[in-house]
Amino acid sequence: MYIRSIFFNDYIPESKRVTLGRTITETDFVVHAGHTGDFFPHHMDAEWCKTQPFKQRIAHGTMVFSIGIGLTASEINPEAMSRGYDRLRFIKPVFIGDTIHSEITISHKGESKTPGYGTVTEHVEIINQHGELVLVCDHLLLVKTGADQ
Amino acid sequence: MYIRSIFFNDYIPESKRVTLGRTITETDFVVHAGHTGDFFPHHMDAEWCKTQPFKQRIAHGTMVFSIGIGLTASEINPEAMSRGYDRLRFIKPVFIGDTIHSEITISHKGESKTPGYGTVTEHVEIINQHGELVLVCDHLLLVKTGADQ
Amino acid sequence: MYIRSIFFNDYIPESKRVTLGRTITETDFVVHAGHTGDFFPHHMDAEWCKTQPFKQRIAHGTMVFSIGIGLTASEINPEAMSRGYDRLRFIKPVFIGDTIHSEITISHKGESKTPGYGTVTEHVEIINQHGELVLVCDHLLLVKTGADQ
Amino acid sequence: MYIRSIFFNDYIPESKRVTLGRTITETDFVVHAGHTGDFFPHHMDAEWCKTQPFKQRIAHGTMVFSIGIGLTASEINPEAMSRGYDRLRFIKPVFIGDTIHSEITISHKGESKTPGYGTVTEHVEIINQHGELVLVCDHLLLVKTGADQ
Amino acid sequence: MYIRSIFFNDYIPESKRVTLGRTITETDFVVHAGHTGDFFPHHMDAEWCKTQPFKQRIAHGTMVFSIGIGLTASEINPEAMSRGYDRLRFIKPVFIGDTIHSEITISHKGESKTPGYGTVTEHVEIINQHGELVLVCDHLLLVKTGADQ
Amino acid sequence: MYIRSIFFNDYIPESKRVTLGRTITETDFVVHAGHTGDFFPHHMDAEWCKTQPFKQRIAHGTMVFSIGIGLTASEINPEAMSRGYDRLRFIKPVFIGDTIHSEITISHKGESKTPGYGTVTEHVEIINQHGELVLVCDHLLLVKTGADQ
Numbered sequence: 001m002y003i004r005s006i007f008f009n010d011y012i013p014e015s016k017r018v019t020l021g022r023t024i025t026e027t028d029f030v031v032h033a034g035h036t037g038d039f040f041p042h043h044m045d046a047e048w049c050k051t052q053p054f055k056q057r058i059a060h061g062t063m064v065f066s067i068g069i070g071l072t073a074s075e076i077n078p079e080a081m082s083r084g085y086d087r088l089r090f091i092k093p094v095f096i097g098d099t100i101h102s103e104i105t106i107s108h109k110g111e112s113k114t115p116g117y118g119t120v121t122e123h124v125e126i127i128n129q130h131g132e133l134v135l136v137c138d139h140l141l142l143v144k145t146g147a148d149q
Numbered sequence: 150m151y152i153r154s155i156f157f158n159d160y161i162p163e164s165k166r167v168t169l170g171r172t173i174t175e176t177d178f179v180v181h182a183g184h185t186g187d188f189f190p191h192h193m194d195a196e197w198c199k200t201q202p203f204k205q206r207i208a209h210g211t212m213v214f215s216i217g218i219g220l221t222a223s224e225i226n227p228e229a230m231s232r233g234y235d236r237l238r239f240i241k242p243v244f245i246g247d248t249i250h251s252e253i254t255i256s257h258k259g260e261s262k263t264p265g266y267g268t269v270t271e272h273v274e275i276i277n278q279h280g281e282l283v284l285v286c287d288h289l290l291l292v293k294t295g296a297d298q
Numbered sequence: 299m300y301i302r303s304i305f306f307n308d309y310i311p312e313s314k315r316v317t318l319g320r321t322i323t324e325t326d327f328v329v330h331a332g333h334t335g336d337f338f339p340h341h342m343d344a345e346w347c348k349t350q351p352f353k354q355r356i357a358h359g360t361m362v363f364s365i366g367i368g369l370t371a372s373e374i375n376p377e378a379m380s381r382g383y384d385r386l387r388f389i390k391p392v393f394i395g396d397t398i399h400s401e402i403t404i405s406h407k408g409e410s411k412t413p414g415y416g417t418v419t420e421h422v423e424i425i426n427q428h429g430e431l432v433l434v435c436d437h438l439l440l441v442k443t444g445a446d447q
Numbered sequence: 448m449y450i451r452s453i454f455f456n457d458y459i460p461e462s463k464r465v466t467l468g469r470t471i472t473e474t475d476f477v478v479h480a481g482h483t484g485d486f487f488p489h490h491m492d493a494e495w496c497k498t499q500p501f502k503q504r505i506a507h508g509t510m511v512f513s514i515g516i517g518l519t520a521s522e523i524n525p526e527a528m529s530r531g532y533d534r535l536r537f538i539k540p541v542f543i544g545d546t547i548h549s550e551i552t553i554s555h556k557g558e559s560k561t562p563g564y565g566t567v568t569e570h571v572e573i574i575n576q577h578g579e580l581v582l583v584c585d586h587l588l589l590v591k592t593g594a595d596q
Numbered sequence: 597m598y599i600r601s602i603f604f605n606d607y608i609p610e611s612k613r614v615t616l617g618r619t620i621t622e623t624d625f626v627v628h629a630g631h632t633g634d635f636f637p638h639h640m641d642a643e644w645c646k647t648q649p650f651k652q653r654i655a656h657g658t659m660v661f662s663i664g665i666g667l668t669a670s671e672i673n674p675e676a677m678s679r680g681y682d683r684l685r686f687i688k689p690v691f692i693g694d695t696i697h698s699e700i701t702i703s704h705k706g707e708s709k710t711p712g713y714g715t716v717t718e719h720v721e722i723i724n725q726h727g728e729l730v731l732v733c734d735h736l737l738l739v740k741t742g743a744d745q
Numbered sequence: 746m747y748i749r750s751i752f753f754n755d756y757i758p759e760s761k762r763v764t765l766g767r768t769i770t771e772t773d774f775v776v777h778a779g780h781t782g783d784f785f786p787h788h789m790d791a792e793w794c795k796t797q798p799f800k801q802r803i804a805h806g807t808m809v810f811s812i813g814i815g816l817t818a819s820e821i822n823p824e825a826m827s828r829g830y831d832r833l834r835f836i837k838p839v840f841i842g843d844t845i846h847s848e849i850t851i852s853h854k855g856e857s858k859t860p861g862y863g864t865v866t867e868h869v870e871i872i873n874q875h876g877e878l879v880l881v882c883d884h885l886l887l888v889k890t891g892a893d894q
Contacts, residue, residue, distance in 0.1 A: 002819065003765075020635070020637055020641065020644075020748075021637060021640075021641040021643060021644055022186075022635065022637075022640050022641055023640060023641055023642040023643065023653075025622050025623075025625075025626055026323050026324070026325060026622070027323075027325040027622060027623045027626040027627070028184070028626065029323075030323055030325040030326065030329070031180070031184055031325070031481075031626070031630075032184065032215070033481070033484075034329075034478075034480070034481025034482060034484075035177070035180055035181065035184060035212075035215065035216070035219075035481060036215050036216055036218070036219025036222070037171075037216075037219040037220065037222060037480075037481075037484070037486045038218075038219045038222035039222075039318070039320065039484045040222060040225055041225070041318055041319060041320075044319075044320050044321060045318065045319040045320055045321055045397055046321040046395070046397055047319060047321065047397040047427045048319055048397075057321075060215075061231055061233075062211075062214065062215040062218050062219070063184075063215070065211065065214075065215075066181070066184065066185050066209075066211040066212070066214075066215050067184070067185055067186075069185070069187075069211050070184075070185025070186040070187045070211070071186065073185070073186060073187035073188075073189060074747065074819075076189055076190070082210055082239060083238060083239065084210075084236070084237045084238035084239050084286075085234070085237040086235060086236060086237070087233070087235060088233045088234040088235070088237060089232060089233035090231060090232065090233050097642070099641055099642055099643040099644075129643045137233075151372065152318075169301075169486070169488055169492065169495075170488060170491075170492040170494060170495055171486065171488075171491050171492055172491060172492055172493040172494065172504075174473050174474075174476075174477055175473070175770050175771070175772055176473055176474040176477040176478070176770075176772040177477065178770075179770055179772040179773065179776070180477070180630075180772070182630070182633075183627075183629070183630025183631060183633075183776075184630060186629075186630075186633070186635045188633045188765070188767065190765055190766060190767075193766075193767050193768060194765065194766040194767055194768055194844055195768040195842070195844055196766060196768065196844040196874045197765075197766055197844075206768075223300065223372075246493070248492055248493055248494040248495075278494045320484075324621050324622070324623060325621075325623045326482070327621075328621055328623040328624065328627070329478070329482055329623070329779075330482065330513070331779070331782075332627075332776075332778070332779020332780060332782075333475070333478055333479065333482060333510075333513065333514070333517075333779060334513050334514055334516070334517025334520070335469075335514075335517040335518065335520060335778075335779075335782070335784045336516075336517045336520035337520075337616070337618065337782045338520060338523055339523070339616055339617060339618075342617075342618050342619060343616065343617040343618055343619055343695055344619040344693070344695055345617060345619065345695040345725045346617055346695075355619075358513075359529055359531075360509075360512065360513040360516050360517070361513070363509065363512075363513075364479070364482065364483050364507075364509040364510070364512075364513050365482070365483055365484075367483070367485075367509050368482075368483025368484040368485045368509070369484065371483070371484060371485035371486075371487060374487055374488070380508055380537060381536060381537065382508075382534070382535045382536035382537050382584075383532070383535040384533060384534060384535070385531070385533060386531045386532040386533070386535060387530060387531035388529060388530065388531050435531075449670065450616075467599075467784070467786055467790065468786060468789075468790040468792060468793055469784065469786075469789050469790055470789060470790055470791040470792065470802075472771050472772075472774075472775055473771070474771060474772045474775040474776070475775065478775070478779075521598065521670075544791070546790055546791055546792040546793075576792045618782075624780070627776070627780055628780065628811070631773070631776055631777065631780060631811065631812070631815075632811050632812055632814070632815025632818070633767075633812075633815040633816065633818060634814075634815045634818035635818075636818060636821055637821070656811075657827055657829075658807075658810065658811040658814050658815070659780075659811070661807065661810075661811075662777075662780065662781050662805075662807040662808070662810075662811050663780070663781055663782075665781070665783075665807055666780075666781025666782040666783045666807070667782065669781070669782060669783035669784075669785060672785055672786070678806055678835060679834060679835065680806075680832070680833045680834035680835050680882075681830070681833040682831060682832060682833070683829070683831060684829045684830040684831070684833060685828060685829035686827060686828065686829050733829075
């Protein structure tokens with residue numbers, strides 16, 4: 001992990017970065033249930049899941065989001081602040097043994113009400129081993145326009 | 150945890166439910182870092198944090214979201230599907246030792262393109278022990294209009 | 299999870315509630331060993347277990363008990379206190395991949411030496427996906443007789 | 448950890464062994480909640496606990512039992528089988544930072560219906576750093592009478 | 597676990613002890629990654645590993661070392677202090693499902709610069725279920741020569 | 746995390762890199778004990794530690810090593826293989842709340858018996874918030890001399 005300053009003007013629209021992959025294990029299901037307290041049978045009861053359309057346990061939406069975003073945490077930009085997320089959508093279920101990675105595209109830059117800052121939107125796609133999109137969201141950043149803090 | 154069918158017409162606009170509270174511990178910080186791979190010093194390096202404006206470690210945004218949503222997972226509605234989230238915003242930092250709970254208000258009901266379903270929006274507010282809003286988002290549900298599936 | 303007051307007179311003898319199910323994973327075995335410090339080969343050494351009558355790793359008794367009781371923790375009754383357990387018996391082994399749920403029957407009500415309280419016994423049965431009883435115990439509760447605390 | 452055969456006749460009534468100690472941490476509280484799914488505010492909500500008689504979070508009964516029994520798991524006796532527990536009682540609450548150890552006394556030996564086996568009862572006391580008894584139970588063992596298996 | 601004093605003269609050159617075995621699970625891989633922050637694809641990305649010579653995920657070297665040494669922690673000798681390790685070598689990869697144990701041989705005794713102490717070297721071999729050596733190291737101890745502390 | 750090829754000739758003797766810091770928490774102590782099975786009172790029993798020279802719980806040596814090495818795992822070099830470690834020494838204890846980081850210096854380059862490879866030694870120093878060295882070791886790498894694999 002590195003710390004590297006990237007200012008507003010350094011963000012190049014449509015530029016893209018791709019993370020490493022990670023296999024989602026049964027352990028991750030159990031850890032996420034225990035971490036959040038969500039023990040819904042969709043995630044935890046293999047027998048009940050056999051009676052459902054998807055036939056097997058499916059990952060918590062909050063886990064796919066948290067791990068997919070975690071995969072992007074390879075470089076720290078001290079000039080950017082996370083404001084939140086828009087248009088977070090669960091597209092396809094993630095099953096035990098699936099391998100996901102994230103692709104991040106600079107999709108929008110704009111003015112900010114905060115003087116000295118601009119807004120940058122990262123479009124995040126979380127993709128499984130079949131190349132299928134499983135989750136999508138827009139990450140909203142507030143980024144300094146210059147080093148004169 | 151219970152399973153109880155709630156259909157589209159059963160959702161009452163502006164009705165609200167409030168969850169139990171949960172104290173966010175240093176353990177949760179460490180578990181979330183290990184679960185997601187995000188070991189940014191904002192969450193993990195108490196010495197570095199002393200040099201920053203907030204003076205102490207702050208919770209991962211994805212953790213406050215995941216635990217805050219997890220607190221709402223007390224009742225399973227088999228008639229509803231989660232489509233995703235909109236307008237997720239990090240309002241205030243959460244520190245080690247803070248206690249959060251969630252308040253969920255039915256904020257919108259609408260038509261769906263999927264026949265036999267309507268859309269319901271739950272406005273979720275995650276609130277700390279001082280009554281301060283720390284995270285807000287809109288949870289988008291697709292809900293069956295009747296039992297005749 | 300809800301908080302709901304249930305007083306001594308509200309407990310109906312022979313009434314029964316059934317919990318959701320949960321699949322016991324290899325992760326649970328590893329977590330329980332690490333949580334308790336019990337790394338006996340019966341739970342942790344798949345090779346050694348192949349030489350034993352049960353041929354595979356078996357769950358810690360304390361884990362089946364803790365998770366089976368945890369499954370019942372869906373509703374908080376502030377009028378009841380847990381005094382302990384009687385007649386806890388391990389009936390059958392639980393293996394990795396088994397799915398258990400709990401069934402709780404109000405099996406006895408009696409007088410208490412503590413004024414203003416009665417005793418209630420919940421008979422707890424933990425049952426696997428084949429409908430076999432794997433663990434049984436009696437949970438002893440002390441319950442307020444009225445709201446005039 | 449060792450494997451050492453101890454037969455029925457080797458158990459000496461009233462003999463006692465004492466385990467090492469272990470400090471019960473906030474981490475243990477969080478791990479046990481996540482492991483069992485029991486997120487009751489008694490264990491997890493420090494703010495709510497301030498309004499209760501005990502003023503702070505108290506350990507899950509199943510955790511004190513599981514860890515207290517885990518402390519005894521220092522030596523494997525392949526000639527003994529655990530049948531279960533009797534008279535398990537929660538005597539005093541365990542708080543974050545308390546240090547517990549277990550003391551095990553051979554309290555009873557008897558005949559078994561299973562030929563070639565006898566019954567042995569271990570009386571287990573779990574004791575905190577003030578010398579106070581916090582949990583007590585009787586562990587029921589079925590032990591081989593001789594090596595001629 | 598026991599506490600037993602073993603002084604310098606009590607260590608018998610070439611004497612050997614063998615630990616219990618433990619199956620290394622996918623859970624251990626996930627826990628170690630989360631514990632150390634090392635999410636290299638060699639340990640975490642099953643799809644990428646299929647393209648590599650070893651075809652599957654391999655254990656972190658630090659995990660095989662930590663668990664292999666942990667297996668030796670069955671008896672506490674208050675007269676010995678660990679100074680460190682020499683010649684730690686990763687000989688063969690450990691895969692999910694492998695079962696390892698450790699064999700410890702007293703390989704060297706010598707004089708110490710610290711008065712009242714001698715040096716003892718434990719040669720540690722970590723061995724898998726096929727009898728193959730997977731990791732080897734020398735554990736350096738400083739041991740009191742007598743009880744006159 | 747990135748993948749970047751660094752060949753034998755690219756390693757510059759005496760060049761140094763410094764990792765981010767990480768605060769070692771009580772959670773890490775509990776996780777490491779549970780991960781390795783080492784529940785020695787030096788790490789787990791705060792009351793007993795009060796009677797010892799260091800007065801408080803001290804970190805497992807294997808944990809300081811594993812986390813300190815984990816901190817260096819920020820960049821993957823597919824041209825290098827880890828052979829093991831030499832001269833691993835525990836210099837000072839690490840306590841709960843200490844913050845450590847690692848400093849890695851290329852301390853030696855040499856010929857290898859394996860054709861097409863050279864040996865590189867990374868001298869690793871793990872340092873606490875007071876600037877004190879707590880653990881030191883030499884990491885032995887086998888590195889390709891060129892891209893013609």
